[in-house]
Amino acid sequence: MVRRHTRNIGDPAYRWILTGLALLLPLLLLAVGSQLAISAAPALKKFGFGFLLSTTWDPVAEVYGAAPMIFGTIVSSLLGLIIAVPLALGVAIFLTEFAPRWLRQPVGFLVELLAAVPSVVYGLWGVFVLIPLLRTIAVPPLRALLGWTPFFKGVFYGNSMLAAGVILAIMIVPYIAAVSREVLQAVPATQREAALGLGATRWEAVWSAVLPYGRAGIIGAIMLGFGRALGETMAVTLVIGNRHDLGASLLAPAYTMAAAIANEFSEATTQMYLSALFAVGLVLFIITITINAMARLLVWRVARGAAVGSKAL
């Protein structure tokens, strides 16, 4: 008995070591969350709920309100989503349902590469290529067509909500495409075959049998993309214009929470200024965690057990 016990000490030890390593991750999440809360406490105590609603951000007077950034974060991400979703679903449907076999691998790899391009490189490209392109190609017709709406009023300087939305769209397409693709691949072949067997055309099979089956997962994929866009920092900082304004025009400069932290954190000389930026970080953290958690549960429901999206995410 004793001999056996000593010989087998390796097994429980191995298990405990691995468990200890695995526990680090939840602890880390907890640590990040509570650290943000502690650092944000002075600002949240002083400004209360008004922090989320006030539009004044004045470091000189020590008055901080994050409404313009929260607005800018959500609007730029939604704009990115509106552009990205059709493209990403196009890629996912094309690759799983229509593409010839020899084309699937290379196109899949290209999309994966799009996810691997560093954020700051997107930003660089945004500043020197995308913004001039928008100025010459996209904005004049948009203004001619929709200039009467409040969304396309005012002067277009380049750095703007529109530029941020477009760059975000390009950046989140691969994430949404990769996860949707795995969701569609997890749809049982019998779904497809049953529809085709009943005489459906290929598109009808996709539209009426495959997509509805994967709906929850696709919504999850879209929410994952949304979460990415909300937290995206460098590319947005470089093209959005970084102004504490809250306006309807997509042509005007704006701000996001992540960009504000990136820009102002090193200038934050007073305790309250720093605390206000931590509060912005906390709001961003809570929003992205919530959206990611919901998205994961949705994706897991469809493709249970499979490590969905892990290759791209």
Added chain:
Amino acid sequence: MSARALRRRAKSVAMTGVVAGLAILAVLPLLLIFADLLHKGATSIDWNFFVKSPVPAGESGGGVANAIVGTGIIVALACLAGIPVGVGTGLYLAEYGGGRLGWLVRFVADVMNGTPSIVVGISAWTWLVRPAGHFSAIAGGAALAILMVPMLARTTEEMVRLVPNSLREAALALGYPRWRTSLAVVARTALAGIVTGALVAVARIAGETAPLLFTALGNLNFSTTVTEPMQTLSLQIYVYATGPFEEWHRLAWASALVLMGMVLVLSIAARWATRSRHAAG
């Protein structure tokens, strides 16, 4: 064929075209970005670019040797902490992850994969930069390690799960204890996949900028001291892209090309590692 059937057939063909068109439109930006990187970056790369540190603004002939070396050092620091924890967590999930804790860890890993990296950056600043009183490469490496762990944990789990159970049973039947079975047989078999996961994670963190802004900070001089501020290619690109000088913009494109080249090589290596695994299996 009735008119209705014809119409349905036509719609199917048309929608296939629409979907294919959307897919092409989605890949187009990547081709544009690569074309611009090559076009604007390649013309700026010369020997000085790789062996010299930046020169004062306005002068020409400087390089980014400090940033290239710095990227390597900070990524290596991140790997030192991130790979053991990430792979260990992945092994836990694959070997013992059936219960509640396994579910929790898996869920947290997936949620953390989407956490904004800037938030991790300011946390690392609070823990490592403020107490020390100065910025350091170590703080940057730690921030990147935090980003690396969840990615690596999930890919490792996925790869270890692919190992056939019969292999594990054979090792146990031969009298191997579980821990040796897990390490010497199961993890060994999944090694190519784990390496792929590590390469993908490294490719991802090598281009990160936001978590380094307030940790590694950047450094205009050549430095290999890990307790001091250090430059990386990503930080260099950010500084040069926001600067007013034509020369800086040129160097930003060149740095971006080099960084993208690194990421590309890592991505292709990752792909190649799993492809050979599939061929062997």
